[in-house]
Amino acid sequence: xxxxxxxxxxxxxxxxxxxxxxxxxxxxxxxxxxxxxxxxxxxxxxxxxxxxxxxxxxxxxxxxxxxxxxxxxxxxxxxxxxxxxxxxxxxxxxxxxxxxxxxxxxxxxxxxxxxxxxxxxxxxxxxxxxxxxxxxxxxxxxxxxxxxxxxxxxxxxxxxxxxxxxxxxxxxxxxxxxxxxxxxxxxxxxxxxxxxxxxxx
Numbered sequence: 001x002x003x004x005x006x007x008x009x010x011x012x013x014x015x016x017x018x019x020x021x022x023x024x025x026x027x028x029x030x031x032x033x034x035x036x037x038x039x040x041x042x043x044x045x046x047x048x049x050x051x052x053x054x055x056x057x058x059x060x061x062x063x064x065x066x067x068x069x070x071x072x073x074x075x076x077x078x079x080x081x082x083x084x085x086x087x088x089x090x091x092x093x094x095x096x097x098x099x100x101x102x103x104x105x106x107x108x109x110x111x112x113x114x115x116x117x118x119x120x121x122x123x124x125x126x127x128x129x130x131x132x133x134x135x136x137x138x139x140x141x142x143x144x145x146x147x148x149x150x151x152x153x154x155x156x157x158x159x160x161x162x163x164x165x166x167x168x169x170x171x172x173x174x175x176x177x178x179x180x181x182x183x184x185x186x187x188x189x190x191x192x193x194x195x196x197x198x199x200x201x
Contacts, residue, residue, distance in 0.1 A: 014048045016041065022060045022108065034058035034071060052082065054091065060108035064143075065115040070094065072106035072120055079106050079120055079141070094118075095141055095148050104129060104136065108161050112168050116143055119151070119171055121159040129158045130177045138162070138173055138184065140191075151184055151191040172196060 016035050023033035031043040032051075040052045040061060056075035063069050063084070070081040078096040096103055104124030111118050118141040123129045129136035136156035140149045152159070157177035164171055171184040173193075183196035 014043045016048075021058070022062075024062065026063055032061060032063065032069070034061050040069065040071065051084075053089070054080070060106070060120070062109060062111050064111055070109065070111070070118065072109050074105035074107065074125055077103045077105045077124075079109065079118070094143075094146075095139075098137075098139065098148055098150065098153075107159065110162055110164060110171075112164070117141070118143055119162060121162055121173060123156075123158045123160060123176075126158070129156065131157050133157075134177075136175075138171075149191075152182075152193060156182075 013031070018035040018037035021034050021036070023031060025031050032040065034040050036057055038053055038055050038057065039050050040054060040058060042049050042051050054071065054073060056073040058071045059074050061069060061071035067084045068081045069084055070079065072079055076096075079094040080091040081094055082091045103122050105122065107121045107123040109118060109120035119138065120141070121136065121138055123136040134157040135154040136159040137153050138151040138156070138159055140151055141147070151171075156175050158175065160174045160176045162171055162173045169185070169187045171186055173182045173184065175182055179199045179201055181196040182193050184191060184193040
């Protein structure tokens with residue numbers, strides 16, 4: 001492993017030939033990430049391994065409590081899942097539309113601590129949802145009954161990354177083309193959101 005020059009706090013642990021997205025450390029300390037070349041990788045103890053070829057453009061991923069790897073695929077316009085123990089090339093489609101309307105292309109996703117509720121942003125390829133065409137959305141999937149609910153529907157200018165607060169009662173979403181962070185209140189019967197922070201520019 002090589003150190004990154006001029007910064008004592010950073011260390012390069014692995015590299016890929018394509019854009020890397022959504023790296024995270026699993027409970028077993030393995031590191032997973034996706035690449036825009038259509039592969040999902042695992043890094044462990046100095047070894048980098050291609051886990052799956054998904055054939056699309058994975059932009060966000062996580063592992064649920066049942067050891068399924070779930071990922072957002074912008075090219076396939078879907079959220080998909082696969083067991084880490086499954087050696088086939090098959091993936092299960094969790095969602096690809098809302099009320100018959102095709103998703104723009106999911107960007108990223110987070111799972112709550114119960115493993116029941118999956119939240120994701122739907123923004124399409126970079127630039128397709130923008131200031132002139134703010135049709136990005138934020139959705140909630142109840143994984144127990146497969147129901148899909150919009151928290152913000154076709155009204156955002158490229159919603160991208162998202163994260164919970166420590167109590168998982170608030171969801172923060174980056175709305176890229178408006179240069180702001182949105183704050184969604186999750187413990188109310190009707191989902192509402194406000195602007196948490198507006199950046200300059």
